[in-house]
Amino acid sequence: xxxxxxxxxxxxxxxxxxxxxxxxxxxxxxxxxxxxxxxxxxxxxxxxxxxxxxxxxxxxxxxxxxxxxxxxxxxxxxxxxxxxxxxxxxxxxxxxxxxxxxxxxxxxxxxxxxxxxxxxxxxxxxxxxxxxxxxxxxxxxxxxxxxxxxxxxxxxxxxxxxxxxxxxxxxxxxxxxxxxxxxxxxxxxxxxxxxxxxxxxxxxxxxxxxxxxxxxxxxxxxxxxxxxxxxxxxxxxxxxxxxxxxxxxxxxxxxxxxxxxxxxxxxxxxxxxxxxxxxxxxxxxxxxxxxxxxxxxxxxxxxxxxxxxxxxxxxxxxxxxxxxxxxxxxxxxxxxxxxxxxxxxxxxxxxxxxxxxxxxxx
Numbered sequence: 001x002x003x004x005x006x007x008x009x010x011x012x013x014x015x016x017x018x019x020x021x022x023x024x025x026x027x028x029x030x031x032x033x034x035x036x037x038x039x040x041x042x043x044x045x046x047x048x049x050x051x052x053x054x055x056x057x058x059x060x061x062x063x064x065x066x067x068x069x070x071x072x073x074x075x076x077x078x079x080x081x082x083x084x085x086x087x088x089x090x091x092x093x094x095x096x097x098x099x100x101x102x103x104x105x106x107x108x109x110x111x112x113x114x115x116x117x118x119x120x121x122x123x124x125x126x127x128x129x130x131x132x133x134x135x136x137x138x139x140x141x142x143x144x145x146x147x148x149x150x151x152x153x154x155x156x157x158x159x160x161x162x163x164x165x166x167x168x169x170x171x172x173x174x175x176x177x178x179x180x181x182x183x184x185x186x187x188x189x190x191x192x193x194x195x196x197x198x199x200x201x202x203x204x205x206x207x208x209x210x211x212x213x214x215x216x217x218x219x220x221x222x223x224x225x226x227x228x229x230x231x232x233x234x235x236x237x238x239x240x241x242x243x244x245x246x247x248x249x250x251x252x253x254x255x256x257x258x259x260x261x262x263x264x265x266x267x268x269x270x271x272x273x274x275x276x277x278x279x280x281x282x283x284x285x286x287x288x289x290x291x292x293x294x295x296x297x298x299x300x301x302x303x304x305x306x307x308x309x310x311x312x313x314x315x316x317x318x319x320x321x322x323x324x325x326x327x328x329x330x331x332x333x334x335x336x337x338x339x340x341x342x343x344x345x346x347x348x349x350x351x352x353x354x355x356x357x358x359x360x361x362x
Contacts (some may be wrong), residue, residue: 002064002077002154002187003029004050009059011045011211019045020211023059027155027189027204032181034190036198037208037234043191044159046208050189051080051157063154079148080157083164085140087132087147093119094128097147111150118149121183122176138169145177149184158190162197174200195235199223207231229356232280232349238313241286241323243279243298244353247272252279255319259296262345268360269350277359280349283313283326288333289342297340300325305333316341 004027011020020042027033035043048054050061052073061068068076087096094115101111119125122142132140141161148156158177162170178201181188192198198205199219207214207222207230215227219235226232232240245252245259247269252259259279261269269277289297300323304315307329314333316323325341333339350359 003027003062004155004187004189005060005062006046006050007060007062009046009049009061010057011042011049011054012057018211020049023213025206025213025216027187030185030187032178032188032190032201032203033206034192034198034202034204035206035208036192036195037214039193040210041208042211043193043206043208045211047080047157047159047189047191050155051078052076053080077151077154078157079151079153079155080159081141081144081148081161083160085132085144085164087140087143089132092129092131093124093135093143093146096132096143097128097150100147100151114150114152115146118146121149121180122146137165138173141165141173142176145180154187156184156186156188158188160192161190162192163194170197177201196237199235205235207234225358225361226280226349227358227361229278229280229351232351232358236282238283238324238326240280240282240349242351243281243318243321243323244276245279246274246276248274252277256299257318258294259298259343259345259348261348261350265345265348265350265360272352272359276353278351278353278356280351281323281343282347283324285344285347286323286325286327286341287344288314288325288327288331289340290331291340291342296343296345298323298343299338299340301338302333302335305335 006023006025009020009023012018023046035046037043045054049056056069097115098111119128122145124142127135127139162173165173174197202219205219205222206216209230215222215231222231222235245254250266298318300316300318302314303317306313311326312329314325316325352359
């Protein structure tokens with residue numbers, strides 16, 4: 001397989017529109033890296049530059065230490081799986097998987113061996129004689145992946161391959177692609193706008209916004225130590241809550257709110273004494289309490305109740321600031337009532353209100 005390095009990669013379109021700005025990413029050999037971010041953040045453009053489908057404006061792309069900027073896509077030994085499968089409708093599954101090898105004039109016996117081996121891995125041997133129109137969405141996606149596997153590429157590229165599947169099938173295919181990565185021991189770069197896909201599949205996540213990399217790290221690092229407000233709010237479902245509070249005399253204060261940071265956090269927050277900061281708190285760290293004790297409690301009006309079986313999502317109004325709590329279904333919550341929610345201050349995050357950078361990690 002291969003190591004992929006993007007060094008100060010930029011993509012600027014006509015008119016000076018910057019799609020990607022100074023991207024520095026290292027994908028280690030056999031690593032599964034996911035590029036994630038909202039639509040228009042530059043993640044697919046970055047992937048297409050690796051594939052050779054987009055020209056690189058500046059910077060260097062290396063694969064196994066060899067510069068690839070001017071190398072044609074067909075000579076990069078990369079296989080790409082697209083969002084829309086890109087299967088030939090008039091060809092059978094077998095013919096679709098074999099097509100790229102036939103173009104390269106691979107011997108027929110080797111083609112047959114490779115196609116059947118890939119089909120066995122993906123459990124689609126029984127569909128080799130069918131046309132794509134006779135397959136479900138999940139089966140077509142397996143064919144597209146199989147077409148990539150038979151090429152024995154150095155690097156697999158996936159551009160939002162699950163976005164056309166229904167929710168249940170997406171969960172199944174996430175597990176199958178993760179298992180495939182382990183079985184092939186392959187280098188994979190995967191693009192998605194779905195942070196759940198990123199969290200469940202990646203060895204390493206690259207979070208992008210407006211063409212700029214916001215943070216790179218393992219799923220747990222990004223979840224527990226987000227570099228800024230954007231990453232904190234993008235990674236996690238439901239997303240992190242943010243409250244604007246003032247730090248004064250070792251206490252965070254807001255309207256009817258008084259929260260006591262733990263000692264380690266209070267020491268760092270002294271630099272922000274008398275200033276407004278953003279408190280970040282994840283929904284699972286905001287729990288309903290019947291205790292009248294005001295310390296570290298937030299009074300909130302319940303605006304929406306979402307029962308999900310094992311837990312409940314409560315959408316809240318704290319002053320004019322919306323929040324969501326994830327709590328146990330052991331209380332009869334009613335829309336319109338006001339209740340107290342206890343903040344787990346050990347899990348609190350703090351962000352500079354002006355720069356939106358993490359205060360704790362800065």
